[in-house]
Amino acid sequence: MIGCDCAICSSENEKDKRLRSSILVKSKNTSLVVDTTPDFRTQMLRENVKKLDAVIFTHPHKDHIAGLDDIKAYNFFQQKPVEVYANTLTEEALLRDFYYIFTEKKYPGIPEINLHLISDKPFMVGDIPVIPILVYHLKMPVLGFRFGKFTYITDANRIEEVEKEKIKGSEILVVNALRKKEHISHFTLHEAIELVEELRIPIAYFTHISHQLGLHDDITNELPANMHLAYDGLQITIPGE
C-alpha cells in the first residue's frame, strides 16, 4: 500500500510484496491472461512472457483493466490483434476508458484488439475451453473462469447455488480472500475457507489479498493443510482429466 509502513508493507519476505491480481493460463498452443491490472507490464516483464493470444476480463474495476494499453507490445511482435473477451459491463468500461482503441481512424502504435462479448456460456480461446462462472461483488456481476479442473474466482463475496455447481469437481480453486475483517464486496479469509470446504475442493489458494490480512508466513500457519496463500509468481500445473 502506498505510504504504509505496517509490518506487512515493510516485510522483507518477497511473498508479502503483492502486485494486483491476475493469472496467465498456458496450454500447448495458447496463452491468455485473466485481467490486465495496472501491474500487467511489470508482471509480463518479470515472467518474460513472449506470447499472448488473449485477455479475458472478470469485471471493469480499474485494478483489473488498467493495464490493457500495454498489450501493444504483443501486437508488435505477433503482428496480429489480441483477442479480448468481456461481458457487456466490462465492454462499456473498455469503450470509455480506452476510447482511442476503438476510433475509426487509428493512430499508429495503439493497441489492436478483437473484442468478443461473453456471457455465462462456455467458449474456446484457441485450444483452451473456458467456462464462465457468474459471481457477485456486492451487486456487480463478475465472471470467474473454470479451465478444466482449475477454477479462478476474484472479487466476489457471493455465489449462487447454480454457479457453485459449476465449480464443484475442480481439483484446484483460486479464490479471493481480502482480509479477516468483514468487507462489503470481498470474501473474508473465513468466508473463503468455508467456500472451499462447502464445495469440497482438494486444493485452494487465496488471492486478492490486502495488507490487512497479515504476514504470509503467519496466515499460512493458520490455514487448513489443503489451503494456501497465493503469492506473486506462483506456478500451478492444472491436473489432467
Ligand SMILES: [Zn+2]
Ligand atoms: Zn473489483
Ligand SMILES: [Zn+2]
Ligand atoms: Zn479487484
